[in-house]
Amino acid sequence: MTDVALEAGVSQTTVSFVLGQTAGSKLPQATRERVIKAAHKLGYSLPTLPASPMPVTSAVSCTIGIMVDQLSTTHDAVVAIEGARLASRNTGNVFLVAQMAGDPETENRTIEALKKADISALIYMAIFTRELIAPAFLGDLKIPVVLVNCHTEDCLFPSVVPSEIAGGENTTLHLIKHGHRRIATITGEHWQEATQDRLVGYRRALATADIPFDPELVVEGDWSTSSGYDATKKLLQIKNRPTAIFSQNDRMAIGCYEALKELGLDIPNDISVVGYDDEEVARHLHPPLTTSVLPHRAMGEWAIERLGIPFTPQERRFPITKVECPLVIRKSVAPPKAN
Template sequence: MAKMSDVAKKAGVSVATVSRALCKPETVKPETRKKVEVAIQELNYKPNMLARQFRTNETKTIMVVVPDIANPFFSRVLRGIESVAHKKGYQVLLGDTSNNIDQEQRYLEILKQRLADGMILLTARMDKDSLLEISQDYPVVLACEYIEGSDIPIVSIDNISSARKVTEHLIKLGHTRIAHITGPTNVILSRDRIKGYKQALETNDLFYEEVFVQEGDFTYESGFNQMSKLLALNNRPSAVFAANDEMAIGAIKAVKLQGLKVPEDIAIVGFDNIKVSSIFEPALTTISQPKFEMGNVAMELLLKILDGQEVKRKQFVLADELIIRESCGGKVNSTI
């Protein structure tokens, strides 16, 4: 395996010059830098990244923490993060908490140990004070989930407005008995979607029934189970708003197993616009989040912090879109 001294000898420069060409190329003359680059290619030299970390006090690695890697929503956000990170020479290290708050806390230790330069959290379920304390000492950005009253840079949509929008769509279609399968209520975005649902009912003078609100956990199985409970009610709902697409698909499965049809017997809408929502039968009406853009903006924010720039704007609320498909029985405006 080629060493830095071999590169220096072949390029006709000192080892120190090779080191500068790798770590601070702007300090090396273009013609000298070119010689070093040619030597590196010919010798297939692989720089020792650990040694470089000790010299520069940076890892060129960022940590991204997700609550559940099995949820397809996060794959598009991750691609948005990586598209910016790779252009800037950063590697992305992925951590999956499996919705475990203790695991989320353990991933923060990676920052404390300087094994990553910064972190993007796509989950924020730990103690608020602990997270705020970490963010004061280390570069941290929140995306998708968020914390109320936080000074941490945040990238999200307006979940209250989005939930109100999709619920009002069901009301405009003539539904008055609308149920809601929520996400975990210890998560703020779940609580915000409940608020939006309630606001839509109140604005349209519809009665809020507690039995129509069932708590899921964002999984297909919970959507199926909570829908089964709703179907067992004497006065079952005519429409259901599920807080994400996976639960909506589980709900549709439960309806079909009862010999009922969607949307003829029960209309169902979801949230997130994951890829399968457009190809499922019936195709799912849902709120589309700008997942790739969320990742882009979050990574760009983190890079500014890493570069020592002042981030004056701390909250970025991106636009969502109501995608109307067959599952609600409304006029279709998109099938993509």
């Protein structure tokens, strides 16, 4: 939606209203046509929507509860909820969204309130990808339950997570294909599943290209811009410094950009940089940042699609679905300078 908004010269909200045919949005027809034209120009295939949306009262199929651990500290949950809404645009599903904040007592009160609202299904969502110790009430519910961005060891519920190992591998391979062999990575906090998986992917890519792993080229950050700045300064002090840096999120990549520019280094001619997440700021950095999409919208869409499939486990287990983190190629990568 950001790409279409930039092409059409409108806001992301306007794009959402047009593509979702949001009721009551009094947009000029010319604006609608401009958004649709921009989407086609960028190669997006638009869904076939009904000429006139049905009244919500006749289209409602069920009320879906969404429980998420955080809403206020990150936009990721909102993106996933929007994906669920768009996937439901022709069904009339009603969503009741509640934030849990990691408190068991709040969770119990929340599920009781949702049950009183007569929800027909539940989407249980985590912000940080992780293995979940499922609350007891999930197993007691007599309605379908899906997990978004989390999973359980026993796989008792259908779940979806980003394909982080493949994402880390593809990002690193992109740098290798440009001729880089001294590739550093700035990780998130080591205890997080996303950090561990992206690092596994990074190491796999190096091994595939027969590049020895150098622990000196791995610096831990904490996902913040400041940690990306500090980690880059540390990497540049290495005697045989890297020619490329894989920042494991876009915010740390911003700090990386600032550190490199402060030292008079050009991106990508002196050092290439790639990020992860594809936040909106990645498009507006100079140069625009090559990064991988964190597929929260696609995971929200998956949740709705999965709720429409009979809940029949395979040998009492539901396989974990992994959604691709596609690489968005921009202008922050170039071949390394010849020595």
